[in-house]
Amino acid sequence: MINLTANIAGVHFKNPVVMASGTFGFGREYGKLYDVSMLGGISGKGLTLHAKPGNPGVRVYETASGMLNSVGLENPGVEAFLSKELPYWETLDTARIVNLGGNTLPDYVLGAELIQQDDDARRLAGKRAVDMIELNISCPNVKEGGIAFGVKTPAAREVVRAVRAATRLPLAVKLSPNAEDIAEMAEMCEAEGADAVSLINTISGMKIDVRRRRSVFHNLYAGLSGPAIKPVALRMVHQVAKRVSIPVIGMGGITSATDIIEFIMAGAAVIQVGTYNFMNLRAGSTLVEELQQFMIEEHISSLDEIRGII
Amino acid sequence: MATVISNERLTDGVYHLQVEGEYGGAMGQFYMLRAWGAYPLLSRPLSIHQVTDRGVDFLYHVVGEGTEIFAGLTPGDSIELEGPFGNGFPEVEGRIALVGGGIGIAPLYYCAQKLPGSDIYLGFSREAFRTEAFGPLAGELNINVGGLVLDSVDFTAYDHIFVCGPHPMLKAAQLKAMAAEQEGRGPQVYLSLENRMACGIGACLVCSVSCRDGQRKACADGPVFLSREVIFHD
Numbered sequence: 111m112i113n114l115t116a117n118i119a120g121v122h123f124k125n126p127v128v129m130a131s132g133t134f135g136f137g138r139e140y141g142k143l144y145d146v147s148m149l150g151g152i153s154g155k156g157l158t159l160h161a162k163p164g165n166p167g168v169r170v171y172e173t174a175s176g177m178l179n180s181v182g183l184e185n186p187g188v189e190a191f192l193s194k195e196l197p198y199w200e201t202l203d204t205a206r207i208v209n210l211g212g213n214t215l216p217d218y219v220l221g222a223e224l225i226q227q228d229d230d231a232r233r234l235a236g237k238r239a240v241d242m243i244e245l246n247i248s249c250p251n252v253k254e255g256g257i258a259f260g261v262k263t264p265a266a267r268e269v270v271r272a273v274r275a276a277t278r279l280p281l282a283v284k285l286s287p288n289a290e291d292i293a294e295m296a297e298m299c300e301a302e303g304a305d306a307v308s309l310i311n312t313i314s315g316m317k318i319d320v321r322r323r324r325s326v327f328h329n330l331y332a333g334l335s336g337p338a339i340k341p342v343a344l345r346m347v348h349q350v351a352k353r354v355s356i357p358v359i360g361m362g363g364i365t366s367a368t369d370i371i372e373f374i375m376a377g378a379a380v381i382q383v384g385t386y387n388f389m390n391l392r393a394g395s396t397l398v399e400e401l402q403q404f405m406i407e408e409h410i411s412s413l414d415e416i417r418g419i420i
Numbered sequence: 421m422a423t424v425i426s427n428e429r430l431t432d433g434v435y436h437l438q439v440e441g442e443y444g445g446a447m448g449q450f451y452m453l454r455a456w457g458a459y460p461l462l463s464r465p466l467s468i469h470q471v472t473d474r475g476v477d478f479l480y481h482v483v484g485e486g487t488e489i490f491a492g493l494t495p496g497d498s499i500e501l502e503g504p505f506g507n508g509f510p511e512v513e514g515r516i517a518l519v520g521g522g523i524g525i526a527p528l529y530y531c532a533q534k535l536p537g538s539d540i541y542l543g544f545s546r547e548a549f550r551t552e553a554f555g556p557l558a559g560e561l562n563i564n565v566g567g568l569v570l571d572s573v574d575f576t577a578y579d580h581i582f583v584c585g586p587h588p589m590l591k592a593a594q595l596k597a598m599a600a601e602q603e604g605r606g607p608q609v610y611l612s613l614e615n616r617m618a619c620g621i622g623a624c625l626v627c628s629v630s631c632r633d634g635q636r637k638a639c640a641d642g643p644v645f646l647s648r649e650v651i652f653h654d
Contacts (some may be wrong), residue, residue, distance in 0.1 A: 131617075132496075132624070133624060134623055135622065135623035135624075136578075139619070139623040139640070140623065142621075143621070152543045155623075155625070161636075162624060163628075163630075163635050164628055164635065166653060168616065169616065169625075169626045169628070170462075170617075170618050170624075170626040172460050172461055172462060172485075172617055174459075175458070175459055176461070177461050177462070177618070178626075179618075179626065181624070181625050181626060181628075184625045184635060186627055186639070192641075243625040286633070287591070314573065336461055337458065337461075365458065385461060387619065387623070388461065388463075388618040388619050388624060389458065389461050389463075389464055391452075391620075391621065392504055406554065
């Protein structure tokens with residue numbers, strides 16, 4: 111019997127395959143294609159306190175083995191999520207992670223407080239729909255907030271500390287590969303009471319339209335994801351996992367069971383799948399099946415056997 | 421996995437692809453297609469040209485890496501299809517015009533089959549293609565090469581107008597619809613948008629469309645929108 115489970119701060123993951131924020135909506139759309147309750151977890155579309163329309167102009171551009179995106183955190187806002195999307199999440203049997211972004215420090219705090227208040231009310235009613243908050247201090251596609259908080263450790267510390275104080279829910283902090291020192295950033299998160307760190311977010315990149323002589327993107331830069339960034343992500347997960355004792359949620363260009371195994375060997379507790387959802391609309395189901403098959407072939411009975419062995 | 425029945429070159433860069441299998445869909449809906457492994461990363465959205473007893477057809481214009489790979493497909497090759505996705509054109513009655521520009525004629529052939537007797541306006545920048553197929557289905561068939569096909573369409577003469585074509589053409593159709601409405605004889609004008617997409621199912625928000633009631637998704641809420649709903653930014 112193969113054991114695919116993991117546990118982060120008391121949150122049970124039936125397998126390590128978690129869908130990454132921004133690539134999976136809130137799960138409804140993919141839920142029409144396969145049973146998303148088979149997944150280890152879902153990190154929902156990044157939320158800000160108030161709804162955001164996102165960025166104008168071109169929002170996606172393919173690169174060699176990767177993809178640049180400049181969606182700019184288009185989202186319905188925390189309150190609309192709580193009233194319209196959470197009832198759907200309640201129907202799912204998978205770990206439910208709210209990805210929380212923000213433009214300003216008070217936005218992050220108010221967002222976290224709203225989620226906590228909602229969670230308190232649900233617990234009183236005997237329900238629980240949010241399992242974890244994933245604090246996004248690393249979105250490269252918003253002009254204010256986002257990555258501005260995620261590059262320098264002192265700025266990030268302020269956000270993590272304030273949000274930690276605002277919620278009792280398990281807290282993961284999503285780190286940017288553009289951070290000055292990602293391992294130092296992760297240590298700070300641990301010191302400030304984060305329950306996990308997740309990495310990496312997209313890498314800031316650019317595409318120039320040489321005929322029109324300008325950047326393809328309205329905001330000049332965009333976030334690079336996909337297989338192109340996997341080696342960088344793997345290295346950073348390895349570095350961070352050696353430096354912190356809290357669990358690491360690893361992501362970046364995963365498209366196969368062997369990619370998952372690499373991240374687990376580098377020290378990840380669970381992994382997230384992002385761009386691959388666009389390459390294969392049934393990515394989650396494909397990966398869980400492939401992972402089980404690989405573990406049978408390699409006589410691995412539990413991911414604990416190989417976690418962090420490198 | 422599906423199988424390519426044929427992939428015929430119609431004119432410079434324009435192909436008619438027939439895929440075998442039990443595929444359905446409504447007018448204006450689309451499929452996400454890929455005929456490669458990992459790269460290019462994204463599948464390509466193509467609107468339904470027609471549904472037949474043998475499968476589903478598409479018209480496409482070679483514009484980049486993905487469509488270049490499509491152009492190399494030969495009968496018997498494998499291709500992946502996901503769909504049908506999106507909300508298409510509505511089933512309507514009355515006086516109907518179908519207006520297509522360039523590769524935008526692709527979804528209108530299926531409309532012409534479903535709504536026989538509609539007046540059909542097809543515009544091409546250099547060379548016409550596939551017009552012979554529309555003829556038997558049309559009330560009146562108008563073909564324009566090198567001009568502006570919309571100039572031929574009297575927006576006050578119809579109850580419903582379906583438009584698919586390049587971005588400037590859609591904007592122009594919206595203006596004509598507004599002008600007709602001001603005259604008190606406005607038809608319901610439906611525009612089929614061709615936005616870049618990543619997932620095709622409404623999850624990634626890459627294909628967002630600014631509408632009067634907020635942001636909507638070209639893939640899931642569209643690609644067909646009432647012209648008065650859409651806000652064109654450029």
